[in-house]
Each structure stands twice: as structure tokens, then as C-alpha cells.
Amino acid sequence: MAVIENNVGAYPVSPHANRGGLKAGQNRIGLLLLLPAAVAFAAVILYPFLSALGLSLFEYTVEMMEPRFIGFENFYKIASDPDVWAAFWTTAIYVVLTTTGTLVAGLGWALIMNQQFAGRAVLRSLSLLPWVLPSTVSAFIWGWIFNSRYGVLNALLMELGLIDYPQAWLSTPEGAMLAVVLTKIWLSIPLFMSFFLAGLQNLDKEQIDAARVDGAGNWAVLRDHILPHLRPVLMIVVVLGVIGNLQQFDTIYALTGGGPVRATTVLSVEVYRRAFEQWDIGFASAVGVLWVAALLPPAFLYLRMLVKGN
Amino acid sequence: MNTFTRLIGTAAVALALGSGAAKAADLSFMSFTYAEEANKAIVQGVLDNFQKAEKLTVEPLGFAWGDMQKNIFLRARSKTLPDVAQLSERWLPTFASLDNLVDLNTVYGKDKLQAAFAPDALAMGNINGKQLALPLLSGSIGMVANKEVLAKAGINDVPKTVDDFKKALISVRDKVPNSVPYSMATKNNGSILIDFMVWNWVHGGRIIDDAGKVVVDSQQSRDALGFMVGLLKDRLAAPEIDRPDSRRLLAQGASAFYLDAPQTRTFLRDFSGKGQAFDANVLPMPTPVLKAGDKSVSVQWGHLLVQFAAAGKAKADDPADKFLTYIISDKVQTDLPLKMSALPVTKSARAAVADDAYLKNWSAATGDARRNEVGIWSNAADLTNIIGEEVQGALLGQKSADDAIKSMQARLTTSMEKAKKSE
Numbered sequence: 136m137a138v139i140e141n142n143v144g145a146y147p148v149s150p151h152a153n154r155g156g157l158k159a160g161q162n163r164i165g166l167l168l169l170l171p172a173a174v175a176f177a178a179v180i181l182y183p184f185l186s187a188l189g190l191s192l193f194e195y196t197v198e199m200m201e202p203r204f205i206g207f208e209n210f211y212k213i214a215s216d217p218d219v220w221a222a223f224w225t226t227a228i229y230v231v232l233t234t235t236g237t238l239v240a241g242l243g244w245a246l247i248m249n250q251q252f253a254g255r256a257v258l259r260s261l262s263l264l265p266w267v268l269p270s271t272v273s274a275f276i277w278g279w280i281f282n283s284r285y286g287v288l289n290a291l292l293m294e295l296g297l298i299d300y301p302q303a304w305l306s307t308p309e310g311a312m313l314a315v316v317l318t319k320i321w322l323s324i325p326l327f328m329s330f331f332l333a334g335l336q337n338l339d340k341e342q343i344d345a346a347r348v349d350g351a352g353n354w355a356v357l358r359d360h361i362l363p364h365l366r367p368v369l370m371i372v373v374v375l376g377v378i379g380n381l382q383q384f385d386t387i388y389a390l391t392g393g394g395p396v397r398a399t400t401v402l403s404v405e406v407y408r409r410a411f412e413q414w415d416i417g418f419a420s421a422v423g424v425l426w427v428a429a430l431l432p433p434a435f436l437y438l439r440m441l442v443k444g445n
Numbered sequence: 446m447n448t449f450t451r452l453i454g455t456a457a458v459a460l461a462l463g464s465g466a467a468k469a470a471d472l473s474f475m476s477f478t479y480a481e482e483a484n485k486a487i488v489q490g491v492l493d494n495f496q497k498a499e500k501l502t503v504e505p506l507g508f509a510w511g512d513m514q515k516n517i518f519l520r521a522r523s524k525t526l527p528d529v530a531q532l533s534e535r536w537l538p539t540f541a542s543l544d545n546l547v548d549l550n551t552v553y554g555k556d557k558l559q560a561a562f563a564p565d566a567l568a569m570g571n572i573n574g575k576q577l578a579l580p581l582l583s584g585s586i587g588m589v590a591n592k593e594v595l596a597k598a599g600i601n602d603v604p605k606t607v608d609d610f611k612k613a614l615i616s617v618r619d620k621v622p623n624s625v626p627y628s629m630a631t632k633n634n635g636s637i638l639i640d641f642m643v644w645n646w647v648h649g650g651r652i653i654d655d656a657g658k659v660v661v662d663s664q665q666s667r668d669a670l671g672f673m674v675g676l677l678k679d680r681l682a683a684p685e686i687d688r689p690d691s692r693r694l695l696a697q698g699a700s701a702f703y704l705d706a707p708q709t710r711t712f713l714r715d716f717s718g719k720g721q722a723f724d725a726n727v728l729p730m731p732t733p734v735l736k737a738g739d740k741s742v743s744v745q746w747g748h749l750l751v752q753f754a755a756a757g758k759a760k761a762d763d764p765a766d767k768f769l770t771y772i773i774s775d776k777v778q779t780d781l782p783l784k785m786s787a788l789p790v791t792k793s794a795r796a797a798v799a800d801d802a803y804l805k806n807w808s809a810a811t812g813d814a815r816r817n818e819v820g821i822w823s824n825a826a827d828l829t830n831i832i833g834e835e836v837q838g839a840l841l842g843q844k845s846a847d848d849a850i851k852s853m854q855a856r857l858t859t860s861m862e863k864a865k866k867s868e
Contacts, residue, residue: 197518198542198823283685284625306631306684306841394632395684396838411515413827414539416522 190420197414209421222405234376236320241327249335266325274389277318308398311391318386334368374437402426470504471764473527480507483715487784495771501764526753528765534569534747535820541572547752547759548575566790569747578749580790582782584707587743587811590728594701603730610733614681617701628691628703629682634833636688641836645669646742662854670846706746707807710786729810743811824864831856
């Protein structure tokens with residue numbers, strides 16, 4: 136029986152050889168590749184967030200040259216401030232309406248775009264238009280549509296004889312909320328549609344054909360075959376939608392400025408108003424910290440899905 | 446070696462360009478007038494002439510009026526303030542505590558400034574004895590009418606009382622289709638404040654008294670807000686109107702009246718597309734009074750210039766101070782304010798332009814302007830938001846005028862607990 140010599144050290148090894156093995160080298164390269172993103176993340180997100188976290192414990196108004204430490208006083212003030220709670224409630228309404236609306240519209244549009252018809256490629260490309268436009272431009276377009284004096288919506292409704300006088304849509308809480316929700320839905324449809332379309336293209340057509348042969352109607356096909364197939368996509372899309380809508384600021388601020396009165400003042404607008412209209416950086420930071428806290432559960436859910444490979 | 450040489454060369458060029466950029470201007474000037482299309486060329490002309498006269502260059506930083514306060518605030522926090530900035534007179538108390546704001550009495554001497562400036566103009570930049578700003582141009586916010594629209598509505602005399610005013614508005618509504626008879630501000634808290642303050646004064650009310658006590662919970666203020674709500678209900682005013690909308694509506698013959706500063710003429714020339722030919726339609730008029738014999742009201746208005754320097758210390762021969770000296774010289778003061786349809790601020794320039802018909806009419810129509818009773822407080826921004834929100838709530842029917850006034854009183858009182866007055 137041959138004896139296998141196990142004395143590896145006795146063999147000549149190149150002085151450049153990686154003693155940690157191939158995996159350690161890969162790890163180092165991986166870390167190196169990660170470095171630019173990590174630096175950018177630290178500079179653009181982590182540092183500002185930590186600064187805001189620190190400032191939330193300070194009083195820092197326009198009259199003060201230096202911030203003054205006050206512990207959790209800003210958070211106590213928030214607890215008794217009805218305007219901040221109203222902003223949380225408004226945010227919840229906005230997020231639920233926009234996410235649900237985009238989900239339904241995005242799925243519906245994806246189902247249409249998944250059919251074979253002439254001009255489909257052109258329509259698919261045009262569907263991406265809202266995504267390409269800068270969001271503030273979209274907000275101004277919708278502002279023009281809803282404008283009480285020269286808006287397209289009033290002109291159309293008056294032409295149809297449905298209203299006698301132009302309506303000030305953006306001057307009622309419901310109208311303003313509807314406007315900001317519709318704008319966001321319009322902006323988000325391309326993204327949602329792309330996700331759903333990708334999912335639909337993996338759907339086994341034979342399965343659908345078999346269901347139809349068995350007498351399944353459109354609704355049954357959607358409920359029993361398409362939606363179960365799209366379930367992982369739906370989960371991701373809902374979580375991403377919630378996160379995106381919780382962060383929304385530009386379209387709302389450009390369209391209504393958070394008004395009328397405070398009807399569309401979501402958390403992002405509340406933070407902006409406290410910081411740049413009332414010049415209270417400490418309080419604004421505290422609201423911002425709570426806003427981030429509201430973002431954490433869906434973000435955690437999303438990361439968990441990613442890690443689990445869903 | 447080649448690569449190394451190239452690297453060195455690139456670095457040298459970058460350094461040269463960088464130092465060039467750093468030396469690009471001798472001072473920076475942040476201005477909202479510079480950001481206005483109608484006025485940009487006028488300001489640029491002043492900067493070019495200053496460069497010729499003093500061999501000093503100015504870097505203009507234009508920001509929209511609505512973004513100015515935010516930008517100054519952020520630059521103060523990041524220690525990147527400009528050398529000179531233009532402010533609305535009502536913003537000064539908010540920034541008075543910045544420690545790099547220069548007390549210009551220490552640069553030019555109090556007596557010299559008092560000798561040069563009209564007292565009403567100089568007072569706008571004075572806070573607690575410190576001259577924290579020099580006036581750039583001045584005037585008042587009063588009522589403006591479009592003569593052409595009045596003629597279409599068959600109105601021959603400008604309305605003098607509130608009742609006459611309402612009758613005139615009804616005529617405009619009924620005879621000028623698709624018009625907004627009075628372009629009252631119903632959007633943007635800063636604009637709503639002015640309209641409410643004026644109508645509150647007309648009805649004999651006050652918002653905050655001289656001692657800082659909130660006194661808006663009065664029958665007069667309820668009447669004023671009730672009057673404004675009534676205008677909207679009767680379609681004599683319209684929702685979604687901010688000051689720029691008012692200017693456009695008046696310029697396009699779609700509105701008869703609105704409140705603005707004398708600068709309105711420059712905006713109306715631009716927005717009407719008719720230039721100076723539109724001047725014939727611009728009619729400054731006294732704000733209607735509650736009953737015949739009452740004194741008409743208007744709000745003091747002006748633009749200021751502030752200087753920022755390390756620790757608030759500056760000398761008259763600093764580039765920024767040479768710029769300020771230039772801008773208040775007769776050469777500029779007899780030209781720039783007139784081009785912007787406003788009153789100059791120095792005594793000599795006012796004497797030189799005393800015959801300007803438009804400004805004469807404006808002063809005669811608006812009379813003695815009252816100081817903005819909200820803008821003099823350090824928490825003016827917060828007060829403005831509260832008043833704007835409550836007035837808008839009542840105008841849009843979300844609450845009664847009575848509830849809005851009560852809520853305004855309570856919220857303003859809380860806000861005033863930490864307020865400082867500027868005198």
C-alpha cells in the first residue's frame with residue numbers, strides 16, 4: 136500500500152501564491168468592488184441620516200447659531216402635535232391609494248401589452264413615457280389638467296355638460312388628494328407594468344390553453360392561473376411600491392405644495408415645511424427619523440425577500 | 446514616463462482652471478430680481494456698470510423669490526453665504542440673529558446713512574438699533590386696477606368703499622366673461638397673509654398688537670374674513686390664485702383688481718406682451734375703505750440688501766461694500782428703481798424722480814403705508830403659515846370664519862411665546 140505523503144510544505148510554492156486560498160482572494164476583490172458603492176452610500180445616505188438622527192435630539196432653529204441638546208424633547212412635542220399625526224394619516228391614505236391603484240392599473244396594462252396585436256411594440260414603448268419624464272414635469276402637466284381656470288378636465292366635463300362652472304379640483308381636500316394619487320399612479324405604471332410583463336412572459340401558455348379548454352373564463356384564468364403565477368412578482372412590486380410612495384415628495388410638492396391647507400401634507404412634505412418654512416431643523420429631523428422608522432418594515436421585508444431569493 | 450507626464454500636465458491644467466474659477470469674481474450677489482425674466486437684464490446692467498466703474502467682478506446668484514429664504518438659511522448652516530444678498534423687507538427679522546450679518550452702521554456710520562436715505566426706507570433695514578440692511582427700493586402694497594376691464598364692465602369711477610367695491614366686482618363678473626373680478630390671493634400662505642392683513646385693517650382689525658399680543662380674535666377680523674369668504678362664494682374671487690397668477694390675469698384682461706407693489710407695472714408690461722403700451726391700463730387706486738371718510742390702507746414694502754462677512758465685520762473698501770456704495774449711488778438709484786417701477790431709497794434720488802407720473806400716482810393712491818405687522822417678528826415664517834392655513838381653510842369652506850379666527854388666535858398665541866420683535 137502506497138503511503139500518501141502529506142507534507143505539502145515540502146513542495147516548492149511560488150512566493151506570490153495566495154495562502155488564504157482562492158475564496159479569500161475573491162472576497163478581497165468583492166470587497167474592493169463594493170468599496171465605491173459603500174463610499175457613496177456612506178457619504179450620501181449614511182452620514183446625512185446619522186446627522187439627522189443626532190439633530191433630532193437638539194433644538195436648532197433659525198435664531199440659533201449652534202444647536203442645543205434637548206434629549207427626546209422633539210419626540211415628546213411630536214407626540215402632542217396633531218399636525219404630525221395628521222401627516223402620518225395622510226401618508227397612510229396616499230400610500231394605500233397609490234400602491235393599490237398602480238397595482239391594478241399596472242397589472243391591467245401588462246395583461247393588455249401581453250396580447251398579440253398590431254402596434255404592440257410601439258404602444259409598449261410609449262407606455263414607458265411617464266417613466267422617462269422628470270417627475271416635476273409630470274406634476275406640472277397634471278397641474279395643468281386639473282387647473283380650475285384653463286384645465287383640460289374642466290373643459291372636457293363642461294363640454295360633456297356634466298358641470299356648469301369650472302371646478303377647483305385642487306382646492307378641495309378630496310380633489311387635491313385624487314390629483315396627487317393619479318399623478319403618482321400614472322408615473323408608476325411603467326415600472327409595475329414592466330415587472331408584471333416579465334412575469335407574464337414566463338407563464339406557461341399551454342396551462343392557460345388547457346384551462347380554457349376546461350371552460351375557464353377570463354376571470355377564472357386570472358384568479359386561478361395568472362395571479363398565482365405572478366405572486367412573487369406581486370410581493371416585490373407591492374413592497375417596492377410602498378417604499379417608493381412613502382418617500383414621495385416632488386410630485387406632491389410641485390402639484391399642491393401639501394395643500395389645500397394641509398390636505399396633501401404627507402411626511403416628506405411635513406419634514407420640508409418644518410425645516411424650510413418654520414426653520415426648525417431639530418423638529419424636522421425628529422419627524423424625519425420617524426419617517427425612516429415607517430420605511431423600515433417594508434424595507435426589511437424587501438431585503439428578506441431578496442436574501443431568500445424570492 | 447509618458448503616462449506620468451500626462452498626469453502631471455492634467456493636474457497642472459486642473460489646478461490652473463481651479464484657481465481661475467476661484468478668482469472668477471470679487472464678490473457674490475444673491476438676488477431674486479436676477480431670477481425674474483422681466484428684470485434680469487436690468488440687474489445685469491447694474492453689475493456690468495459696477496465692473497466698469499470699480500474694476501471688480503460680481504458673481505450673480507439668482508434664486509426665485511420663493512426659494513431665497515431657504516437658500517440663505519442653508520448657506521448659513523453650511524457657511525457658504527454670499528457677500529451680498531437681496532431680501533424682502535419682511536424676511537429681515539428672521540435672519541437678524543445670523544452672526545455674520547454686518548451692522549452697516551459700523552461700516553458707513555449712522556449719521557452718514559441717515560443723511561443719505563429717506564427715513565421710511567432706512568427704517569426697513571433697522572433692527573434694534575442695528576442697520577442690518579440697506580434699502581434697495583421701496584414702495585407700498587396697494588390696490589391696482591385694469592382700466593380696460595373697468596371700462597368693459599361699465600365702471601367709470603374707482604370704487605371707494607367696500608360696498609362700492611363689491612358692486613364693481615359684480616359688474617365685472619356679469620359683463621366680462623370668464624373673468625376673476627378680484628384676483629385675491631387664495632393660494633400660497635405668504636400671499637394670503639397680505640390680502641388678509643389689508644382687509645383686516647380695512648375692517649378695523651389687527652392681528653398682533655405693538656406689544657406682541659395676538660388680538661385677531663375680534664369682531665373686526667371675523668368681518669374681514671367673512672368678507673373674503675363671501676367674495677369667493679359669489680364668484681367675485683377664485684381659488685388657486687397666487688400673486689403671479691393675479692399678475693397674469695390682470696395683464697391678460699381677465700381680472701379687474703388685485704393687491705401688489707408698484708413693481709406690478711413691470712410685470713404687467715411683460716405678461717401682457719404689450720410692453721410699455723400696457724401702462725395706460727394700469728391704475729393704482731386707494732384700497733376701498735369700510736365707510737366713506739375712513740383712511741385707505743396699504744402695506745409698507747421694499748427690497749433690502751444685506752452683507753455677510755466673517756464675524757459680521759466689514760470695511761468700506763471691501764468689494765462688497767464698494768458694491769453697496771455703488772448701488773445706492775444716484776447713478777443707480779435714479780435708474781434701477783424706475784426701471785423696476787419702484788421708489789428709490791435715497792433722498793437725492795427721490796428728489797430727482799419726484800416728477801415720475803406713475804410713482805406719483807402710486808404714492809398718492811396708497812398714501813402712508815403701514816408696517817407689516819407680522820413681518821416684524823422673528824417667527825414671521827411660522828406666523829405666516831398659521832394665518833395662511835386658517836384663512837385658506839375658511840375660504841375653501843373647510844371651517845367657518847369664526848372657527849378659523851378662533852383657531853388662528855390660539856395657534857398664533859402659542860407661536861408668539863418665543864418671538865422677538867424688530868424695531
